[in-house]
Amino acid sequence: MTTKQWIGIEEAAEKYQVSIRRINTWCKRQEITFTEIDHYLMLDENSLLECIERNTQLALTNEEFERRKEKLIRENEENLFILQSLAPLTPMMRLIIKExxxxxxxxxxxxxxxxxxxxxxxxxxxxxxxxxxxxxxxxFQILIRDIQSRIGFLKTYKDEMTYLKAALRLYEMNFGRNLFSKNSLEKESPAAREKKNAIHLLNTPIRDFEFDPRSSRVLGENGVQTLRDLLKITYKYGWNRINKLPNIGPTSLNKLINRLKQLNILDDEEGCYLYKYLDE
Known part of the structure; x- marks a missing residue:
C-alpha cells in the first residue's frame, strides 16, 4: 500500500511551476486527491504529478490537435453517422419515454x-x-428492469402485426388461403405461422408478383425464378446489384422496389423481414 505524500498548494505551485488558480481548478474537477485543513488545501503529490502529466500531454500544437481529431472522426465515423441520423427521431422518442x-x-x-x-x-x-x-x-437500474418486465405487450403486438402482414401478403398472392382457417390459427404459435407463411412467400414465382413484364422476363433469363432468388441477391449485394443485370436500369429497379413495397414485402427503408428465412 502506497502512503500518500501531502504537499501544500503554495509549495506545489512553486515546486512544479503551476499557478495556484490552475491547481484549484483541477481540485474542483476532482482531478487531484486533496484534503482541506483549516481552509488550506493539502494535495496528494502523486495525484498532482499524474494530473500535470495528463494535462501536459493535452497541450498539443494546432496541427497535432487537428491530426488527432481527424483520426478520431475516421475511427468513429459510423457511430457519428448513427447519432446524426437519430436526431429526427428525438421528438418521437421523447413521446415514447413519456408514455x-x-x-x-x-x-x-x-x-x-x-x-x-x-x-x-x-x-x-x-x-x-x-x-x-x-x-x-x-x-434507476432497478426501475428500468421493472419497466422491461412489464412491456411484454410490445412483443405480443409485434408478433401479431407480423403475422397479419404475412397473411395479407399471401392473400394478395392468391394462394395458401386454407392456411388461415380457424383451427390452424388456434394450433400454431405466431412465430410458427410467420415462418410457414414466409417460406410460402419466398417460394412464390416472380411472375405472380405482377412486376413490369420486361423486368420479370429479364430476371427470369438471369436465373431469378422466385422471390427467394431475388432476395438472396439483394441480401448479399444490395439492390444496386440488380442494376447490373442486362436491360435493367434505375427506372426498372425503382418500379420493382415500389411494387414490393406495395405488397408490404419491403419496408420504407427497403428492409425485409423475409431475409432471416432465406435458408429455410
Missing part, C-alpha cells in the same frame, strides 16, 4: 425516470433531489 413514464405509479420514481431519460444526467438529478448519486443510479 412509458405513465406505467410508473410512484410519483418520485416517475419524476426520476423522466428527468434522467430526458436530461441524461444522474448527477444533476441527485443534486436537485438532495440524494446520493450512487443510490439514484442503483434505483
Amino acid at each position: 412509458l413514464a405513465g406505467m410508473i405509479q410512484n410519483e418520485n420514481r416517475r419524476r426520476m425516470f423522466l428527468f434522467v431519460t430526458l436530461e441524461g444526467n444522474f448527477k444533476k438529478y441527485a443534486e436537485e433531489s438532495c440524494q446520493d448519486f450512487f443510490y439514484i443510479r442503483r434505483e
Whole structure:
C-alpha cells in the first residue's frame, strides 16, 4: 500500500511551476486527491504529478490537435453517422419515454425516470433531489428492469402485426388461403405461422408478383425464378446489384422496389423481414 505524500498548494505551485488558480481548478474537477485543513488545501503529490502529466500531454500544437481529431472522426465515423441520423427521431422518442413514464405509479420514481431519460444526467438529478448519486443510479437500474418486465405487450403486438402482414401478403398472392382457417390459427404459435407463411412467400414465382413484364422476363433469363432468388441477391449485394443485370436500369429497379413495397414485402427503408428465412 502506497502512503500518500501531502504537499501544500503554495509549495506545489512553486515546486512544479503551476499557478495556484490552475491547481484549484483541477481540485474542483476532482482531478487531484486533496484534503482541506483549516481552509488550506493539502494535495496528494502523486495525484498532482499524474494530473500535470495528463494535462501536459493535452497541450498539443494546432496541427497535432487537428491530426488527432481527424483520426478520431475516421475511427468513429459510423457511430457519428448513427447519432446524426437519430436526431429526427428525438421528438418521437421523447413521446415514447413519456408514455412509458405513465406505467410508473410512484410519483418520485416517475419524476426520476423522466428527468434522467430526458436530461441524461444522474448527477444533476441527485443534486436537485438532495440524494446520493450512487443510490439514484442503483434505483434507476432497478426501475428500468421493472419497466422491461412489464412491456411484454410490445412483443405480443409485434408478433401479431407480423403475422397479419404475412397473411395479407399471401392473400394478395392468391394462394395458401386454407392456411388461415380457424383451427390452424388456434394450433400454431405466431412465430410458427410467420415462418410457414414466409417460406410460402419466398417460394412464390416472380411472375405472380405482377412486376413490369420486361423486368420479370429479364430476371427470369438471369436465373431469378422466385422471390427467394431475388432476395438472396439483394441480401448479399444490395439492390444496386440488380442494376447490373442486362436491360435493367434505375427506372426498372425503382418500379420493382415500389411494387414490393406495395405488397408490404419491403419496408420504407427497403428492409425485409423475409431475409432471416432465406435458408429455410
